[in-house]
Amino acid sequence: MSVPLSRAAAAEGLGTFALVFFGPGAAVVQAQTGxxxxxxxxAVFGLTVTAVIAALAPISGAHINPAATFxxxxxxxFSRTRVLPYVVAQLIGASLAAFTLLALFGLKGNLGVTLPAGSxxxxxxLELILTFFLLLVALRSGLPWVVGGVVALEAAMGGPITGASMNPARSFGPALASGIWTAHWLYWAAPLLGAALAVAVNHLLAPTAPVEPQPQQAQEFVPEGDPA
Structure with missing residues (x-):
């Protein structure tokens, strides 16, 4: 039975709230306390994604990312009719989390806003490649600990250079609350392009027809008494 759109959108908003509150929130706490x-x-980013997918995937799929929805x-x-409600819910959840961080910590650590450290x-x-691998893994596995592990891995590697967003909503919330929009377009364009590339490569990797069993494998499944 399909989950009603209102429940699914609420789950997306809640999941994205958790992602931004705990992920960029960890960056804010690091800036304040070290x-x-x-x-x-x-690790906080990865653990948050793991927990959100485990808890909310049965309700909404736990996209918590416009690039994943795309x-x-x-x-x-995924149904095209649900794309806009999902993305709106994700952006609202991210924004509410960022404004909650603003109320708690002020502009400490720029609320974890994503900014390029280089060119x-x-x-x-980098954002394109990070998003590509994240969504390729999500498309081919989807297990909470696997996806969360990839997020932690990529945040560890790419965080100092771009903030390792891989997620337009994750970048949008802190940008809105902090008023810092430097190169914000990049955190939409690169993840969406990376998402499209992940879909294309996943299609190439996926078998186009069921794999034919080997003769000795087929023999094992012949019921006793049937002709071989």
Whole structure:
């Protein structure tokens, strides 16, 4: 039975709230206390994604990312009629989380806003590659700990250069609350392009027809008494 859109959208908003509250929130706490370290912040991102997928995937799929919604739609695994409500819910959830962080911490750590540390070209390519691998793994596995592990891995590697967003909603919320929109377009364009590339590569990797069993494998499944 299909989950009503209102429930699914609420789950997306809640999941994206959790992602932004705990992920960029960890960056804010690191800026204030220095207690977590870069790898600690990356781990918080990964653990949050793992928990959100485990809890909310049965309700909404736990996209919590417009790029993920875009990828699943391109792959024919998600209804086009639900795309806009999902993206709106994700942006609202991210924004509410960012404003909650603003109320708690002020502009400490710029609320974890994503900013390129190098050139725009470097940041664009890195965000594209990070998103590509994240969504390729999500399309081919989808297991909470696998996707969360990839998020932590990529946040550890790419965080110092781009913030390792891989998610337009994750970048939008802190940008809105902080008023810092530097190169914000990059955090939409690169993830969406990376999502499209992940769908294309996944299609190439996926078998186009059922794999034929080997003769000795087929023999094992012949019921006793039937002709071989």
């Amino acid at each position: 207690a977590l370290g870069h790898l600690g912040v990356a 990828a699943l739609t391109l792959a024919g695994q 725009l070209t470097q940041a664009f390519i």
